[in-house]
Amino acid sequence: MATLSFAEIKEFGKNMFTYSFGKESLEAQVEALGLTAAYKANLEKAVAHAKALAADGLLPFARQASNGPDMGPIAAACARITASCDDLIVLGTGGSSLGAQAAIALARFNKGKVRIHTPDSLCPFEMDLLFKELNTRRTHVLAISKSGTTAETLAQLLACRSWIESGEHAENLGDHFTFVTEPGKRPLRTYGEKLGSPILDHPTDVGGRFSVLTNVGMLPVAVSGLSVEAFRKGAEDVCEDFIAHPETAAAVVGAALTQTLSEHKGITQVLIMPYAESLRAFTRWHGQLWAESLGKDGLGTTPVRAVGPVDQHSQLQLFLDGPNDKFCTFITIPSFGKGPRIDPDEAKAYGLDYMAGRTIGDTVTCQSRATQETLRAKDRTVREIVIDALSEENLGGLFVSFMLETVVTAHLMGINAFDQPAVEEGKILTRQYLNELEI
Known part of the structure; x- marks a missing residue:
């Protein structure tokens, strides 16, 4: 596929997003690398x-329908939350928080009437600052944990309850809380039942890092004022393309290329670099998805996060002149x-003629193109995904495309994308050390 020209990009949008590998086709670049057969x-x-x-109807994370049976419960929970609070604290870590953060970043300019806080890092200083800022009476807490046993989330939950109890609050304390966890006997569900708070069922067949399109990510989306x-x-549109045209789907082509470069060209890192501040949180979500799904049995490629154009001034030197070990x-x-738009007279007065009359968007577009072409000139493998707008539809499509790419890559590697055995060892030790502390 040829590089999209500026004019073509202006007209782009029929298929929501597309991808390009530069002036030469992907096939030509693969041939030049001597990787055609591989x-x-x-x-x-x-x-x-x-x-x-x-043939199996895709995986459960990709079957979250726009008219699914959980749409009603999500809307009801959203209405209850937004009617009673000014601030929502979303408690969760990893997949229980990162997807929601990436999704609601589109609403960062106050699309909804409720401010959403996502203290996903168990940081005592951040929690103290958050409690000082908010009004207990007008604060709601959404606690999310698939297992219902996540230590960080439970610790934050207990702290939030004590804080709300210490200040003004609704007559029924449980009105300040909503829970999302799997059915069955588990600490988080038991806690919610005792409080008398609403509890939404976390899908049992969707893992945390794949849960962004379930109620885990979509309830915060609804509260933010965006469209679930x-x-x-x-996501449905991308899945339809994945089913109908797997040989050209971005997820399939990306997985095949990533695995080929890893096996034969020493590519050990995958760089995701959006040119939009609203997608900064998306890079964090992708980092967990990729690392936790594929880093097993001594295998895997390391996710690298960057945002353009700011990281042109921090990491680009390494990407260009460091080891050629990244798929960008x-x-x-x-x-x-x-x-x-930059005032022409002002620009010319300071010798900035090349900026005269240009918009900020013109500058960013040219920076992105220049960066990609410079990387390609250094023999770096670069893929560009172009979305026609910062919209819910496009971000939903990106979410499911990268999840499918991760799963297909895991298959090519011969590993299970859905477990994380090494992480469990640290959780066991953490509980052991907490038990040994003297209070």
């Missing part, structure tokens, strides 16, 4: 796995004519 073999395996997944239906509709993915949004 890539073809991996692509055939990836396509076969995609077809097998499609639109997020899921965007850029996510861009056509921004010609967008943003403030």
Whole structure:
């Protein structure tokens, strides 16, 4: 596929997002690297796995329907929360928080009437600052844990309850809380039942880091004022393409190329670099998804996060002149004519003629293109994903595309994408050390 010209990008949008590997086709670049046979073999395996997944109706994380049975409960929980509070504290860590953070970043300019706080890092100083800032009477707490045993979330929950009890609050304390956890006997569910608070069932067949399109990510989305239906509709469109055209789907092609580069060219890192501040949290979500799903049995590639153009001034030197061990993915949004326009006279007065009359969006677009071309000139493998707008539909599509890419890559690696055995060892030791502390 040829690089999209500026004019083509302006007209882009029919298929929500597309991807490009530069002036030469992907096939030509693979041939130049001497990887044609290896890539073809991996692509055939990836396509076969995609077809097998499609035959089974895709995986549960990709079957979160825009008219699904959980839409009503999500809307009801949202209405209850927004009617009673000014601030929502979302308690969760890892997949129970990162997906929601990435999704609601689209609403960062006060789309909804409730401010949402996501203290996903168990930091005592941040919790103290948060409690000092908020009004107990007008604060609601949403606690999310698939297992219902996540130590960080439970610790924050107990702290939040004590804080709310110490100040003004509703007559029924349980009105300040909502819970999302799996059915069955588990600490978080028992706690919610005793408080008399609403409890939404976390899908039992969807792991935490794959849960962004479930009620885990979509309840905060609803509270933020964004459209749950639109997020899921965007994901549905990508899934339809994945099923109908697996040989060209971004998830399948990306998985095949990543595995080929890892096996034959020493690529040990995958870089995600969007050129939009609203997608900064998306890079954190992808980092967990990729690392926790694929880092097993001595295998895996390390996710690297960057945001353009700011990280052109911090990490780009390494990407260009350091080891050639990265597969670089850029996510861009056509921004010609967008943003403030620079006054021509002011620009020329200071010798900045090249900026005269240009918009901020013009600058960002040219920076993105220049960075990609410079990387390619240094023989770095670069993929560009272009979305036509910062919208719920497009972000929903990106979420499911990268989740499918992760699963297909795991298949090519011969590992299970859905477990995290090494992480459990640290959890066991943490509980042991807490038991040994003297109070």
